[in-house]
Amino acid sequence: MNTVKLGLALMFAGVLAGCSTTGSKPGEVAVEDRGTTAGATEEVTTRAAGDYGELGMQALNDPSSPLSHRVIYFAFDSSEVAEQDRDLLAAHAAFLAANPDVKVSVEGHTDERGSREYNIALGERRAQAVKRILEFQGASPAQMTVVSYGEEKPAAEGHDESAWSLNRRVELVYVGR
Amino acid sequence: MKKPILLLAACFLAWPLLAPAALTIEITQGVEGALPIAVVPFDESNNAYQPPQDVARIIADDLRRSGRFAPVDEQNLIARPVQAAQIRFKDWRTLGVGSLVIGRVETTGEGSFRIQFQLFDVFRGRQLIGFSVPTTRTRMRYDAHRISDLIYEKLTGQRGAFATRIAYVTVEKKGKKRSYHLQVADADGYNPQTILRSTQPLMSPAWSPDGQRLAYVSFEKRRASIFVQDVGSGKRERVLAFAGINGAPAWSPDGRRLAVTLSRDGNPEIYIYTLATRKLQRVTRSTAIDTEPVWSPDGASLVFTSDRGGSPQLYRVPVSGGRARRLTFEGNYNASADFSPDGKHLALVHGAGGKYRIGLLDLDSGRFRLLTDGRLDESPSFAPNGSMIIYATAAGKRGVLAAVSSDGRFKQRLSLQTGDVREPAWSPFDRRQ
Numbered sequence: 001m002n003t004v005k006l007g008l009a010l011m012f013a014g015v016l017a018g019c020s021t022t023g024s025k026p027g028e029v030a031v032e033d034r035g036t037t038a039g040a041t042e043e044v045t046t047r048a049a050g051d052y053g054e055l056g057m058q059a060l061n062d063p064s065s066p067l068s069h070r071v072i073y074f075a076f077d078s079s080e081v082a083e084q085d086r087d088l089l090a091a092h093a094a095f096l097a098a099n100p101d102v103k104v105s106v107e108g109h110t111d112e113r114g115s116r117e118y119n120i121a122l123g124e125r126r127a128q129a130v131k132r133i134l135e136f137q138g139a140s141p142a143q144m145t146v147v148s149y150g151e152e153k154p155a156a157e158g159h160d161e162s163a164w165s166l167n168r169r170v171e172l173v174y175v176g177r
Numbered sequence: 178m179k180k181p182i183l184l185l186a187a188c189f190l191a192w193p194l195l196a197p198a199a200l201t202i203e204i205t206q207g208v209e210g211a212l213p214i215a216v217v218p219f220d221e222s223n224n225a226y227q228p229p230q231d232v233a234r235i236i237a238d239d240l241r242r243s244g245r246f247a248p249v250d251e252q253n254l255i256a257r258p259v260q261a262a263q264i265r266f267k268d269w270r271t272l273g274v275g276s277l278v279i280g281r282v283e284t285t286g287e288g289s290f291r292i293q294f295q296l297f298d299v300f301r302g303r304q305l306i307g308f309s310v311p312t313t314r315t316r317m318r319y320d321a322h323r324i325s326d327l328i329y330e331k332l333t334g335q336r337g338a339f340a341t342r343i344a345y346v347t348v349e350k351k352g353k354k355r356s357y358h359l360q361v362a363d364a365d366g367y368n369p370q371t372i373l374r375s376t377q378p379l380m381s382p383a384w385s386p387d388g389q390r391l392a393y394v395s396f397e398k399r400r401a402s403i404f405v406q407d408v409g410s411g412k413r414e415r416v417l418a419f420a421g422i423n424g425a426p427a428w429s430p431d432g433r434r435l436a437v438t439l440s441r442d443g444n445p446e447i448y449i450y451t452l453a454t455r456k457l458q459r460v461t462r463s464t465a466i467d468t469e470p471v472w473s474p475d476g477a478s479l480v481f482t483s484d485r486g487g488s489p490q491l492y493r494v495p496v497s498g499g500r501a502r503r504l505t506f507e508g509n510y511n512a513s514a515d516f517s518p519d520g521k522h523l524a525l526v527h528g529a530g531g532k533y534r535i536g537l538l539d540l541d542s543g544r545f546r547l548l549t550d551g552r553l554d555e556s557p558s559f560a561p562n563g564s565m566i567i568y569a570t571a572a573g574k575r576g577v578l579a580a581v582s583s584d585g586r587f588k589q590r591l592s593l594q595t596g597d598v599r600e601p602a603w604s605p606f607d608r609r610q
Contacts, residue, residue: 105399113533115513115526115555116380116600117425117438118482118489120401121445121466124422128444146421147400152378153355159553159574 059095060174066091070172071155072130073165076111079125081133089130092172093137100140105173106131108148109155111164116150123148130170197347197358198594200366200578202242206588211247212332213274214240218251219294220259220281228282230317232292232324235365236278239325239339242365243564244587246332249274261295266302275299276332288314292321296328305331318367338562339364342604344382344391345578349596359393361408364560364603366591372408381600383426388605392416392426392435403437405452417450425469429476436460436470436479447481449496460498469513472496474520480504482512491525491538505538507545513555517563517583524548524557524566524583535568537583548585558603559583567591567601 059067070092072085081089096102108127110119127146135141156163216237221228240246255272258264258279269277280294295307306327312320319340326337347358357379362369373379377396384391385405392405401423406413417423421440428435435450439457447460447470461467465485472479473493480493483501488509492501505511510528517524520540527536527547535549535557551570558567565587567580572590576597579590592598 112553114489114510114528115469115482117469118466118512120380120422120424121438121440121468124440124445125466145400147396148422149378149396150380152380152396157350157574159571 067095070174071169074126074168074170076164076168077122079122079129081129086133089133090137093134093139096134096140096143097138100143103143103145103175104134104139105175106134106144106146107171107173108146108150109153109167109169109171110151111167112151112154112159113164116152119150120148121150123150126168126170130172197360197369197371199369200362200591200593200598202366202589202591204241204587204589205579206586208244208582208587211245212276213249213272214246214276214278214332215249215254215269215274216240216278217254217257217259217280219279219292223283225284226287226290226314228284228290228317229314230321232280232282232294232317232321233278235318235321236325236328238365239322239337240329242589243329243337243339244582244589245329245564261297261304264297266297266299269299276305276328278328282317285311290314290317292317292324294324296331318363322363322365335564336562336606338560338564338603338606340607341561342388342607343567343578343601344384344604345598345601346379346382347593347596347598348576359391361391372406372411373413381425382602383428384602384604385428386430386432386605388607391602392428394424394426403435405435416452422468427471427479429472430474431476436472438468438470447479447494458498460494460496461501471514471516474516474518480514480516480523482514491523504540505545511536513557515557515559515566517559518561519563522583524559524568526555526557535566535581537566537585546585548581548583549579549588551579554579556600558601560603561606565603567603569599569601 059065062068066088069088096104106127108123110123124146127148131144131146134144154167156166216233218233237248241248255268259281277297277299278294280292283291285291290312292310292312296305298305310320322340325339329337341364342361343364344361347360349356357375358371359373359379359382360369360371375395375397380394382391382393390405390407392403394401395404402415402418403423403426404413404415417437419439419441422438422445425438426435433452437448437450438445439448444464445466445468447467449458449460460479463485465483467481467483469482470479478493478495480491482489483492489512491504491511491514493504494501508527508529511525513526514523522540523538525536525538527534532552533554534547534551535554536545536547538545553571554568556569563583565580565582567578569576570579572592576599577590577592578598578601581588
C-alpha cells in the first residue's frame with residue numbers, strides 16, 4: 001500500500017511540476033516548455049515503486065527504522081551536521097550503498113532572515129555537507145543530487161525562532177530512477 | 178493516455194481565472210516641507226466618449242507619492258479654473274500654493290483622446306510648461322504618468338520616474354501548496370499582470386536595461402535555472418541550467434551580459450554570461466560563498482556578497498576579474514547591494530541586533546546610514562532616477578513592499594489584500610516614449 005502511495009505522490013508532484021511550464025489562458029503569457037518534464041516525470045512515476053523493491057520501501061516507511069527520518073536541522077548560519085545526526089546519515093548511506101538504483105535529492109533550506117540569494121548559497125552549503133557525509137559512508141555521488149531552496153520553501157510559517165529552527169534543515173527526498 | 182487529462186485538470190485548478198489584485202499604496206511617513214501644489218480636475222465637458230481615467234487625480238497621486246509635493250485635496254480647492262484666463266493667482270498665493278496644474282481631456286475619435294495641460298508658477302503668475310498629448314483609452318493612464326514626469330522634472334530638476342514599472346514575486350498558500358507568481362505592475366501598483374506562475378519557487382527578477390525583458394530564477398523541474406523572458410510577448414528562454422545554483426542574475430548596463438551565481442565548480446562563484454555567444458567568464462575564485470552580483474553603472478566593476486572574511490559583506494571586483502576589495506565594515510551582515518543610478522551609493526541589507534534593515538553606503542566617503550526600521554527588510558531596488566528605494570518587508574505576518582526616499586525621510590507601503598509579495602525590482606526609464 002505504501003508503495004502505491006509514494007507512487008501517487010510522485011505522480012502528483014510530477015503533474016504539478018508539469019503545470020509550471022505549460023499551458024496558458026487568455027490575457028496571459030503562454031509559457032514555452034523547453035524541456036521534457038512531462039514525459040520524464042511519467043517515467044519517474046511508473047518506475048518508482050518497482051525500483052525500490054519491497055524491502056527497501058518498507059524500510060523507508062517503517063516508523064521504527066531510522067530511514068523514516070529524513071530531515072536534519074542546523075544552527076543559525078551554520079552548515080555543521082550535529083553529532084546526533086551522524087547515525088541517521090550512516091543508516092541512509094548504508095541504504096543507498098545497498099540499493100545502487102535508488103536516487104536521493106539532498107535539499108538544503110534556511111530560515112527567512114537575511115537576503116534570499118545568500119540563503120540559497122547557505123542552503124546549498126548545508127546540503128553539500130550532508131552529501132559529503134553520505135558519500136564518505138558509502139553512497140555513490142551518482143545517486144545524489146543537491147538542490148538548495150534557501151528560504152523559499154519553509155517547513156513552518158512563523159516569524160520567530162520556533163519556526164526558524166524547523167526551517168534550517170536538509171531534507172533527503174528519495175526518488176525513483 | 179491518462180496523464181494529459183490529469184495534467185490539464187491540475188493546471189486549471191492551480192490557475193484561477195481572476196486578474197491579480199493590485200497593490201495598494203499607503204504613505205507611512207510624510208515629509209515636512211513637501212511643496213504645496215494644486216492639480217485642478219481636468220475639464221472633461223464636450224466629450225463624445227467619457228475619458229476612462231481621471232488624469233488630474235493620477236498626476237496628484239504621483240506627485241504625492243514622490244514625497245516632494247503636497248497636492249491640495251480636491252475638496253479643498255478654492256477654485257476650479259480650466260483655462261489660464263480663469264486663474265486668480267493672488268487667491269492661490271494666499272494659500273501658499275506655489276504651483277498649479279490645469280488641463281482638459283478631449284475626444285478626438287472613437288477611443289482616442291487629447292490631453293492638454295499647463296503648469297503655472299503661482300508666485301510669478303506665469304506658465305512653466307504646457308503640452309498637448311495625444312492618447313488612447315488604453316494608454317491614458319500611462320500618458321498621465323508621463324505628464325507627472327514632466328511636471329516633476331520642471332519643478333525639481335530631477336527626471337521623474339512615474340511612467341515606470343515594478344516587477345515582484347507574490348506567493349499564495351492554499352493548504353500545503355504554494356503558488357508563486359512573477360508579476361509586473363505600473364510603479365503606482367496599478368495594472369498588475371502575472372507573467373509567470375509556478376508551483377515551485379520563482380526568484381530574483383531583474384530588468385534588462387531597455388526595460389523589455391526580465392531575467393529570473395525558476396525552480397520548475399525541481400532545480401534552479403535562469404530564464405530570460407520578454408515582458409511584452411511572454412516568450413522566454415532558459416539560459417543557464419547547470420548542476421547546483423543558477424542564481425542572482427544581473428544585467429550589464431549594455432544589456433548584452435548577465436552576471437550570475439553558479440556553483441557548477443563546487444561552490445557559489447560569480448560568472449559573467451554573454452547572451453549572444455553563450456560564453457561564460459568566471460570572475461571570483463574563493464572557497465567562500467560569493468553571490469548577489471550587481472554592475473556599477475559604468476559597467477567596469479561588480480559588487481557582490483561574500484562571506485570570505487567570516488561574515489557576509491560586500492566586495493567590489495573589476496569585471497575582468499582580479500582582487501576583490503571589501504566595501505562594508507560596519508556590523509557582521511551586509512548583503513544584497515543595489516547601485517544608485519549615479520554609481521555613488523549602494524543600497525544594501527544590514528543585519529544587526531537580530532534586525533535586517535535597508536541602509537545606504539556612500540562609496541566615496543565610506544559613510545553608512547540606515548534608512549529603514551523594519552525587522553526583516555530585504556531586496557532593495559533603486560528607482561531609475563535615484564529618488565526612492567523599493568524593498569520588501571514584513572507587516573505583521575505578511576510580506577509587503579515598501580519604498581523609502583533615498584534621504585530616508587519619506588516612507589510608503591505597497592501591499593496586497595492577501596498573500597505575500599516580495600523581491601521588488603524597479604524598472605529602468607521607459608523607452609517606449
